[in-house]
Amino acid sequence: MTESIVGPPEPLSPPPNPFSRKELNKTLAMPLRLLEVVLAERGRLVANITGRRDLARLALAMLLGSVLFALPYGAVLSPSSFWDIATLFVGSMVICFPSLLVFSAYLGVAISLTQNLVLALIITTASALFCFGFFPILWFLRSTMADDGGIVTAEHISIGLLTVSLIAGICQLNRCLFVDKALREVRSNPLLLLFWQGLLIFITYRMATVLEIL
Amino acid sequence: MWRVLISLTLSSALYGFTIGSGHSWLYASRNLIKFPLLILTTGAICALAYFVLARFLAPRLSFRDVQKLVVLLFRDTSVLLASLSPVSFFLAMTMVQPAGDDLGEYPLIQGINVVLIAICGSIALVRQAQTLLRDHGLGRAVSTSIIIGWLALSLFTGGQGAWYMRPFFGIASRREANPPFFLGTAPDFRGARNFYEAVYNLVEPPPRNR
Numbered sequence: 276m277t278e279s280i281v282g283p284p285e286p287l288s289p290p291p292n293p294f295s296r297k298e299l300n301k302t303l304a305m306p307l308r309l310l311e312v313v314l315a316e317r318g319r320l321v322a323n324i325t326g327r328r329d330l331a332r333l334a335l336a337m338l339l340g341s342v343l344f345a346l347p348y349g350a351v352l353s354p355s356s357f358w359d360i361a362t363l364f365v366g367s368m369v370i371c372f373p374s375l376l377v378f379s380a381y382l383g384v385a386i387s388l389t390q391n392l393v394l395a396l397i398i399t400t401a402s403a404l405f406c407f408g409f410f411p412i413l414w415f416l417r418s419t420m421a422d423d424g425g426i427v428t429a430e431h432i433s434i435g436l437l438t439v440s441l442i443a444g445i446c447q448l449n450r451c452l453f454v455d456k457a458l459r460e461v462r463s464n465p466l467l468l469l470f471w472q473g474l475l476i477f478i479t480y481r482m483a484t485v486l487e488i489l
Numbered sequence: 490m491w492r493v494l495i496s497l498t499l500s501s502a503l504y505g506f507t508i509g510s511g512h513s514w515l516y517a518s519r520n521l522i523k524f525p526l527l528i529l530t531t532g533a534i535c536a537l538a539y540f541v542l543a544r545f546l547a548p549r550l551s552f553r554d555v556q557k558l559v560v561l562l563f564r565d566t567s568v569l570l571a572s573l574s575p576v577s578f579f580l581a582m583t584m585v586q587p588a589g590d591d592l593g594e595y596p597l598i599q600g601i602n603v604v605l606i607a608i609c610g611s612i613a614l615v616r617q618a619q620t621l622l623r624d625h626g627l628g629r630a631v632s633t634s635i636i637i638g639w640l641a642l643s644l645f646t647g648g649q650g651a652w653y654m655r656p657f658f659g660i661a662s663r664r665e666a667n668p669p670f671f672l673g674t675a676p677d678f679r680g681a682r683n684f685y686e687a688v689y690n691l692v693e694p695p696p697r698n699r
Contacts, residue, residue, distance in 0.1 A: 311548075314544040314548070404544075407537065408539075408541030408542070411533075411534050412646050415650070419653035419674070425686055426689050427686045431685070432685065
């Protein structure tokens with residue numbers, strides 16, 4: 276019997292399973308799997324956060340990924356300070372993280388430190404992954420553009436690519452928070468989250484100025 | 490996949506040949522290599538970014554799926570352009586050639602080719618979006634977003650690639666004895682030294698030197 280093209284209506288899908296300890300260990304050994312964990316399988320990531328499953332391991336993998344995936348872009352941008360982009364994203368998040376924690380507690384959002392940490396790391400990891408995708412493009416542009424000034428230079432383009440990466444990271448967090456229903460308790464104060472994201476953007480901008488990326 | 494790559498290369502080489510023929514046989518023959526090189530370089534440089542974007546928007550697509558879809562997108566565009574090669578060749582052969590400061594029909598022919606590329610690219614884009622919709626069960630909005638994202642990445646990178654590898658068309662009245670294969674970062678007539686400056690100069694033309 277041949278399968279119908281349209282087929283019967285799909286049954287309601289069960290809630291996704293969280294990532295197991297074994298899978299997270301694999302991710303630690305092979306950080307490229309973060310593409311699945313953070314970008315592709317958002318539902319499972321959210322299941323880990325809501326169920327408080329292996330959050331420390333997950334946070335460690337994400338922190339590692341945030342640093343590792345930003346390094347190639349940093350190396351292309353400035354080989355002598357290849358850690359700058361990792362510092363930009365992770366450093367800004369570290370500076371802003373205590374405020375998220377304290378404000379959440381103060382406003383009575385029932386969320387633990389590690390849950391908050393994983394949520395914050397979604398931005399840095401997704402941004403770093405996008406930077407990883409962009410580093411061949413930046414390399415190509417730097418190789419084919421004059422490096423002695425001009426109206427539009429590879430550095431200007433790099434700022435655009437970094438901005439896109441940061442926006443993608445913030446979008447990914449908001450998709451987790453606002454598109455999926457599971458994180459209802461976390462988003463009980465959406466204003467706080469929006470304020471914190473605004474603060475993070477501002478601090479990232481300042482950090483970029485300090486690191487002379489801008 | 491090899492067949493797809495071969496047809497992409499041959500089709501784009503054919504179209505490249507016709508657009509170069511408006512200048513000289515030298516440009517035409519060089520475009521046999523340069524045009525496929527431009528398309529393949531763009532695809533290779535953007536491969537990782539295409540995949541990250543696909544992971545972001547459509548988790549079901551594997552790395553292989555993404556690369557296959559992108560290569561098919563480029564292949565379709567190239568084949569469509571190749572089918573327009575006789576048109577492009579005819580126009581190149583019959584255009585009013587530039588003479589001195591008068592550019593003749595060069596801007597018209599260049600504009601027509603840009604329109605042809607845009608039309609072929611758009612048709613291939615719509616078709617691949619339909620393929621995504623049908624074969625991978627992605628929603629219309631997701632399919633469109635992915636395809637537009639890939640297109641934006643391709644234009645962003647391919648624009649600079651095309652700039653670096655120029656001239657493809659060339660102004661026939663300026664037949665240098667030994668023109669470089671790639672003009673690279675050499676400034677154009679408005680002083681732009683990369684694709685983005687050239688676009689900027691279109692929006693905000695620089696003051697003319699008297």
